[in-house]
Amino acid sequence: MRHASNLPRVAWLTAFGLLRHYHRYRIIGLETLLEPGARLIVAYHGRPLALDQCILTVVLHERLGYLPHGIIHGAVDQNPVLRWLKEGLGFVTRDGPELEAAVARGEHILVQPGGTREGCRSWRHRYRVDWGERVGYLRLALKYGLPIVPVAGHGMDDAFVGLNDGYALGHRLGAPWGLPIWLGVGATGLWPFSLPLPVRMTQLVGQPIHRHLGGRIAPEDRAALLDLHREVRDTVQSLLDRARNLGGDA
Numbered sequence: 001m002r003h004a005s006n007l008p009r010v011a012w013l014t015a016f017g018l019l020r021h022y023h024r025y026r027i028i029g030l031e032t033l034l035e036p037g038a039r040l041i042v043a044y045h046g047r048p049l050a051l052d053q054c055i056l057t058v059v060l061h062e063r064l065g066y067l068p069h070g071i072i073h074g075a076v077d078q079n080p081v082l083r084w085l086k087e088g089l090g091f092v093t094r095d096g097p098e099l100e101a102a103v104a105r106g107e108h109i110l111v112q113p114g115g116t117r118e119g120c121r122s123w124r125h126r127y128r129v130d131w132g133e134r135v136g137y138l139r140l141a142l143k144y145g146l147p148i149v150p151v152a153g154h155g156m157d158d159a160f161v162g163l164n165d166g167y168a169l170g171h172r173l174g175a176p177w178g179l180p181i182w183l184g185v186g187a188t189g190l191w192p193f194s195l196p197l198p199v200r201m202t203q204l205v206g207q208p209i210h211r212h213l214g215g216r217i218a219p220e221d222r223a224a225l226l227d228l229h230r231e232v233r234d235t236v237q238s239l240l241d242r243a244r245n246l247g248g249d250a
Helices: 002-022 030-034 051-064 074-078 080-089 097-104 115-119 136-144 166-172 222-245
Strands: 026-028 040-043 109-111 148-154 202-205
Touching: 002 051, 002 080, 030 051, 030 202, 040 051, 040 136, 040 222, 051 109, 051 148, 051 202, 074 080, 097 109, 097 136, 109 136, 115 166, 136 222, 148 222, 202 222
Parallel strands: 026 202, 040 109, 040 148
Antiparallel strands: 148 202
16 A cells, blocks of 8 residues: 555656656756745646646655645546545645645645636747736735745746637536636647647746735735735746746746
């Protein structure tokens, strides 16, 4: 049973370790995430599966000895195999005892507020933050006293060529659990049966944001939450623009 429980982690580290080399991945500012204490990593959702964030978890596992606890789509809980994988990786679909225990151990939490809305767009919409007014991640930061670390970069939106807005189509057709219906083309055919295009991925880690800590923002103060949300969103957009303006050679 012990070996079986390790299978998801071993498979994850192997697959995204290989993609790390395939995409010639590099990260700038990693030292921010190596300091003691839990952080809320708030990241841009590249298409369609946030490959750069998955690779980041491998890097952090190497340096910190654990996989950051990604908050992922709730549909995963509807499938027993996916649920087993989620649990083996230490990922979660919502706040709860697992998340609380991870923070108590000083382990990072990883969230992409844009979700599939941001990650499953067409080729015409690339490297633009699209979070709407989703502020649930900020309530997590307040609840657990977590500094917010913005993360974004270059290359993640070029790994597949999106053919449609999968989020909109999924909602229009009533896809179960709010799942997107997305078509994308990679190096060897249609996603998800294709390798991604071999683009270089460069990831930038921004400076931590602390101004919400110490009781300075109340969880029920939506106006203050939206103001902080705009700051985090704009910081992530700035990281995207910086990486793109440097042509991925940041």
